[in-house]
Amino acid sequence: MATYVLVHGAWHTGKELEPVAAAIRAAGHRAFTPTIKGNRSGDSKTTGLDEAIESIVDYLIENDLRDIVLVGHSYGGMIITGVADRVQDRIRRLVYWNAFVPNNGESVLDMVPRPFAAMFEAIAAERGDGSVTLPFPIWREAFINDADFDTAQRAYRALNPHSLKTLVDKIALKVNPAELLVAKSYVNCTEDTSLPHDEPWHPRLSQKLGLFRLVQVPGSHELCFSNPARLAQAILDAGRD
Amino acid sequence: MATYVLVHGAWHTGKELEPVAAAIRAAGHRAFTPTIKGNRSGDSKTTGLDEAIESIVDYLIENDLRDIVLVGHSYGGMIITGVADRVQDRIRRLVYWNAFVPNNGESVLDMVPRPFAAMFEAIAAERGDGSVTLPFPIWREAFINDADFDTAQRAYRALNPHSLKTLVDKIALKVNPAELLVAKSYVNCTEDTSLPHDEPWHPRLSQKLGLFRLVQVPGSHELCFSNPARLAQAILDAGRD
């Protein structure tokens, strides 16, 4: 029995990962789905990256979790990298699932194409509370391309506006992921088109891990909605010793 | 219920897509398989691209088809792009299945490696009636690599000589595909080696669509022969809203 902690991406909360956690539990493990500060109901949309990371560190300590397989999705890759840098002794393995892999001093916006960053900044300027949202056509075609329309709509309604500051802030790390002495895996959904084809998740970001285990699985960036059981199996294949 | 129109590639006719259409109909939709001018029995092998496009426009009008999911395979990508440019109001979504995506002024030969173009021109010069054919070893190894030998031979016998002019002619478009205000999908067969690995279908040509939905499916360029039901499912995943 292993202990899985699933850290969601931008616009999500832990609740959307519950079906994945349920499938991991059904395989005999423990699974936790915290929500990062900034994405909880009522959180300020000016939350920064440091606070966001610290909120998951706090969660692990409060729940006395150790020997953790720590899984991060998308923006959650920033969080798990920062968490491992701060409480490495609690981590058994890091699993990046189509997730950002930052080196010290990098932000999410440093790892996305410049037009994406410009779009986020324009949306945030219009919204005025520090948050960004994702236009539905981009969500439907490029993020959740493997689901039917009803699933895409239902999932879209579950999203919450995301603090732009968490995407702008540069991470402070004592050591880059490639040098971190923790086992690492990368789960790559092979139809993930949320990043463009010339700046993909894998291998562009995965190779920043140094030695890592690759697991690939058919699916979009949002396989948590379109096929949570299949995603859970990929996470289990990535998370085992 | 949606209306699918499947537009075949070079050397094919609509008849070879009937098993795919049958699987689409079994899922509750309408499906049509016209044959492009130049590939019908008795057609001149000096047919040009403009006539070829116009023949499918005529088919849609004669059959009063509207709200169409228009699917194009290979050379058929030229046709559906031209058709959408002319009768955009009849199209619900374009689905490119390992298909050429032309911008205004481009031809098929502009999008294939120079040695391929030279081979086609040499074959046409030898045949003398304006048509090109495909040598069986290339067909068997690079086009239908996922089928058994009997299927590869049977499919090869169904092919008809193809007008080189349709591959040489540059398309005239009012607007390039990326700017066309129609939903778009790209179906990529992951073992398609009909184009070389350094000039692939996806993402080289797919990304010319701008925002599009990616669907990937195991199979060769000729999945219509080797597994029509699997292809039909991929087309349905690509064609839904």
Add this chain to the structure above:
Amino acid sequence: MATYVLVHGAWHTGKELEPVAAAIRAAGHRAFTPTIKGNRSGDSKTTGLDEAIESIVDYLIENDLRDIVLVGHSYGGMIITGVADRVQDRIRRLVYWNAFVPNNGESVLDMVPRPFAAMFEAIAAERGDGSVTLPFPIWREAFINDADFDTAQRAYRALNPHSLKTLVDKIALKVNPAELLVAKSYVNCTEDTSLPHDEPWHPRLSQKLGLFRLVQVPGSHELCFSNPARLAQAILDAGRD
């Protein structure tokens, strides 16, 4: 009924391919699993590439094998290329399975990243008998990433130290693979990370074959251990006419 000869990679023997051979036999074919000179019990670890190739030529002649589908894994790609160059008339088709494809004058070390070559040379220097081994963490994460830990360990224990000289020696060929008049296939396991992502097996090495048939299958470099039946099916799809 066809005749398959499966040629193992570095550190392996024919015995590890027996489950694959059994599945090929169950499909109605003959299958042989010779062990290359240098990897047999008691062999000198200073065996060179030429002797290694010759040992498989000898095996084919001693067993009077003809019309062979000759399959090579990894380093075994050097062997089958050399064998086909010497006894081409016995070969029906070459199947490279995540295998090196050498042109005349190339060695394995010419086709791997310089840091890999340096690591092998350092390990060999430490061992002192001419052989190299693979550190377990690299094996587990990058070679057999799709297996559970017990399978990874059991497989690791089956490995034998490999003669560095076979990886250093440059092959002597009368003709390069692309010009060799024998049918060729390449089986690519899509999660093979034993070579880095910027210097992959396919298409970097496969395209040196000229016209070839691509077969892809989910799995790591060591699919022979993690799913021998799935690998056997891929080899059968690659090996048929």
